[in-house]
Amino acid sequence: MLADRVIAPGDRLAVGWPKVLWLYLMLVPALLWAPAAFTWPRFVASALLTFATVGVGHSIGLHRGLIHRAYRCSRLTRGVLAYLAVQAGMGAPLAWIRVHHYRDYWQNQPDCPRYFAYRHSALRDYFWNLHLAFQPADDARYPLPAAVLHDPWLRWLDKTWYWHVLGFIALLAVAFGPEVAVVCGFARISTAILGHWFVNYMVHSYGYARYRIEQATESGYNDWLLGLLSFGEGFHNNHHAHPASAKLSTAWYEVDLGWPAVRLLQWLGLVWRVQAVGHTPTQRRRARTGPLRWRFWWQK
Secondary structure, X not given: OHHHOOOOOOOEEEEOHHHHHHHHHHHHHHHHHHHHHOOHHHHHHHHHHHHHHHHHHHHHHHHHHHHOOOOEEOHHHHHHHHHHHHHOOOOOHHHHHHHHHHHHHHHOOOOOOHHHHOOOOHHHHHHHHHHEEEEOOOHHHOOOOHHXXXXXXXXXXXXXXXXXXXXXXXXXXXXXXXXXXXXXXXXXXXXXXXXXXXXXXXXXXXXXXXXXXXXOOOOXXXXXXXXXXXXXXXXXXXHHHOOOOOOOOOOOOOOOOHHHHHHHHXXXXXXXXXOOOOOOOOOOOOEEEEEEEEEOXXXX
16 A cells, blocks of 8 residues: 555655755754854844744745745745745755645645655654655656746745855854854754754644544644744644635634734735635635544654
8 A cells, every 4th residue: 555655656765965964064053052152132133033034934935925825926025035935044945845745745645655644753754854855756746836936036046045045144154243143043044944844743743633634644733832933834734724825823822923924914015815714715625624633642
């Protein structure tokens, strides 16, 4: 059976040396020097940069905008948001889009390979997702957005993204000193990479769910705290059920900090035709609402 395989026949997994080297290029200086360089003003500056790059750039611009088309915007706005996503330091934008579509496709199949199914330990997932590169046998199987993948600006960013990130870290070092570069550069990016991996693993493994996706291996889970800390990305069961929604929360006690940012962009006229649960029809036809289902760590 396909679910017994790590990946589908014909697909390949190989060590992704560029992403491995990038991860530890960021992580090692952060571990060695960030504790000594820490101050509260630098921490606040790093947090603000994280909100701009991870929250606005990656979550709103890349995930909700480019991948799920939850709103419409001009090419200029899309380009600026993509550049902020690049400065999150988590990887090339088009590579992110491809991987997201690969994972989304398989998780919505009844017989999902183990690599995408999150039935393994956190340690194994750390190695699989942060050290391996998935190479599909045939891209035609996946609903990849051709117009986005051939956008000249995004293609250029995809090839040069690391130079932009390293250039910004160098600018921080020259303008404010190496300690600021460590805290607002290396430590911020390491936290973003590891934080994204951790949230993604947790909300596919544990939490509460109000939706079940028919004929899908993964319906995801919600976690209130991780949702708050990850700009709403921790409400993953909601996202599986409402993939085209720019609003990832569906209950009053779920705080999606990305949603007020989307509303601000809408108020400024930078985005329009915003799709949002509770405002427009966004529920996947295969999603069925039911009583809350909980899954805890001892049930894995």
